[in-house]
Amino acid sequence: MSRPRFRLWDLPTRLFHWLLALSVAVALISAQLGGNLMDWHGRIGLVIVGLVVFRLVWGVMGSTYARFTQFLPTPAKVKMYLRGEWSGVGHNPLGALSVLGLLGLLSFQLASGLFANDDISFVGPLFELVSKDRSNLLTGLHHWASNLIYLLIALHLAAIAYYAFVKKDNLVKPMVTGWKETDKAAQATSATGGGWVALIVSLCLAGVAVYAASGVWLPAPPPTPAATATPAW
Secondary structure, eight states: OOOOEEEOSOHHHHHHHHHHHHHHHHHHHHHHHOTTHHHHHHHHHHHHHHHHHHHHHHHHHSBGGGSHHHHOOOHHHHHHHHTTOOOOSSSOHHHHHHHHHHHHHHHHHHHHHTTOBOSSSOBOTTGGGSOHHHHHHHHHHHHHHHHHHHHHHHHHHHHHHHHHHTSOOOSHHHHHHSEEEOGGGGTOOOOOBOOHHHHHHHHHHHHHHHHHHHTTTSOOOOOOOOOOOOOOO
């Protein structure tokens, strides 16, 4: 007999999750391989800009369990969770810290990457707005912070495995189907809110962010002066 269930994750949240996972993987691989793939690294970076901004807006306007106010990890909630007394649904306090940490770290990576360069042929779309020294500094920080992204990914996967094999709680399935099967379903209510208006506003603001980050609005650089022919005599 199947256990009771309730609607946990809305479709926009689930699409965001999987698109972000795919985009971050492509960004990390393209950065490691370098070469011509750096152009794709830049393009994927703009995709991640749109995804992160969408999630930040959706965290305010989205459905019940996608909202930041629902899973904000206060010190009291963290203490209750560590003592085994937390009984909520959705992101647990430690999971919420991971979500907020990843969004914050990705925001820093995106901001620094927009002004970065590789000293060969690739520059970020907003490179022209800063000096070369400032770009070099941001490039170094961008590379350094990528190590933290690997760490957060490892912790995220370890937590999923721990819940699956130790606590017998499948965290992946609800992120695919949207439904959560749990004995707490009798006390939990299905997610509400996050309608079409919220979705359109979130998508529009994400689009504006991508446009701003792309640098297409910057004035075109002046043409390269024509080479002066050297007299033969």
